[in-house]
Amino acid sequence: MTLNIDEQPPAHANENEGNDYKDQSRKYHENVNAAYVLPEDEMENDRLYMQHYALKLAFGANFDSPIEEELEQGITVLDSGCGPGTWTLDMAQQYPQSKFYGLDISSVFPTEIKPSNTEFQLHNITEPAPFPENTFDYVHQRLLVMGLRNEEWKKVISNYLQVLKSNGYFEFTECTTDLVNGGPKMTLLMDCMKTIATMKDLHIEVYRDFASYFEEAGAINVRSRQLIAPFNHTNKVGELLWKDYCMMFTALKPIVAKTHPELASEEAYAKFMEETGEECKEYKTHLIFSRCYGQKP
Numbered sequence: 610m611t612l613n614i615d616e617q618p619p620a621h622a623n624e625n626e627g628n629d630y631k632d633q634s635r636k637y638h639e640n641v642n643a644a645y646v647l648p649e650d651e652m653e654n655d656r657l658y659m660q661h662y663a664l665k666l667a668f669g670a671n672f673d674s675p676i677e678e679e680l681e682q683g684i685t686v687l688d689s690g691c692g693p694g695t696w697t698l699d700m701a702q703q704y705p706q707s708k709f710y711g712l713d714i715s716s717v718f719p720t721e722i723k724p725s726n727t728e729f730q731l732h733n734i735t736e737p738a739p740f741p742e743n744t745f746d747y748v749h750q751r752l753l754v755m756g757l758r759n760e761e762w763k764k765v766i767s768n769y770l771q772v773l774k775s776n777g778y779f780e781f782t783e784c785t786t787d788l789v790n791g792g793p794k795m796t797l798l799m800d801c802m803k804t805i806a807t808m809k810d811l812h813i814e815v816y817r818d819f820a821s822y823f824e825e826a827g828a829i830n831v832r833s834r835q836l837i838a839p840f841n842h843t844n845k846v847g848e849l850l851w852k853d854y855c856m857m858f859t860a861l862k863p864i865v866a867k868t869h870p871e872l873a874s875e876e877a878y879a880k881f882m883e884e885t886g887e888e889c890k891e892y893k894t895h896l897i898f899s900r901c902y903g904q905k906p
């Protein structure tokens with residue numbers, strides 16, 4: 610049998626996708642061209658809402674780019690991989706004169722009930738952005754590290770530069786797998802994240818390359834900062850981040866259990882997570898997050 614050109618299997622469809630990371634009780638996106646490994650369901654939306662406020666509190670702001678005045682006066686903003694739109698909606702409320710567009714492969718964003726200065730659209734961000742050139746003053750992207758393959762990051766940056774206006778800013782915020790004072794249990798969980806990243810060809814340490822990727826793409830005024838956040842101790846950020854990561858590691862249980870079969874039962878896993886929480890308090894473990902922005906000349 611021969612295939613017509615239109616019937617060719619999509620890129621990546623034939624590779625060993627390794628679906629072992631999926632929890633059968635959760636729902637996942639169906640875009641065969643996207644590598645993203647976390648679920649798309651109510652439970653995941655709840656986690657992302659909580660995570661948004663944890664990160665806002667930890668970083669002290671929703672963004673670092675020097676665009677506060679412009680946002681107040683009214684600019685056009687793209688939130689790439691917006692998820693349920695928590696950042697987009699928060700920003701839209703704070704800056705009613707500006708217009709916010711969100712893109713995601715999952716339609717978990719609001720479609721009917723939403724502020725009039727927001728629009729959301731299904732889109733794979735590894736493909737050219739569905740907007741004319743020079744549309745946006747600011748492009749924001751947060752927490753795509755579990756979604757973009759190694760070779761896709763530069764493509765995504767170049768897609769944004771197409772739709773960004775001259776002098777416009779683009780900004781990435783990412784989590785890392787680096788720990789400060791990580792104990793053995795927390796290190797085991799982070800190692801599992803690295804395993805899944807290798808399996809799916811994700812660039813888990815991409816934050817280290819942001820500044821060079823931005824500069825290679827022609828950006829000027831590139832600035833980065835790292836945030837060292839408490840994990841299950843010290844303050845509200847520590848408490849929220851722990852809850853957030855607990856939910857994420859629960860979603861990743863199948864892969865943890867595959868490499869550590871002794872954690873396969875619900876009871877063993879719950880006990881392990883509880884012990885990990887205590888270990889983080891005892892070791893004063895911190896997580897590292899990274900933010901980088903640049904300007905289109």
Ligand SMILES: C[S@@+](CC[C@H](N)C(=O)[O-])C[C@H]1O[C@@H](n2cnc3c(N)ncnc32)[C@H](O)[C@@H]1O
Nearest residue numbers: 643645690691692713714715733734751752756
């Ligand atoms: C961890 S969530 C972060 C959501 C949001 N940026 C935030 O910070 O709350 C990652 C989001 O990226 C989306 N995503 C992953 N790969 C994508 C792709 N190739 N194109 C568009 N969205 C993608 C996922 O569906 C998910 O909603």
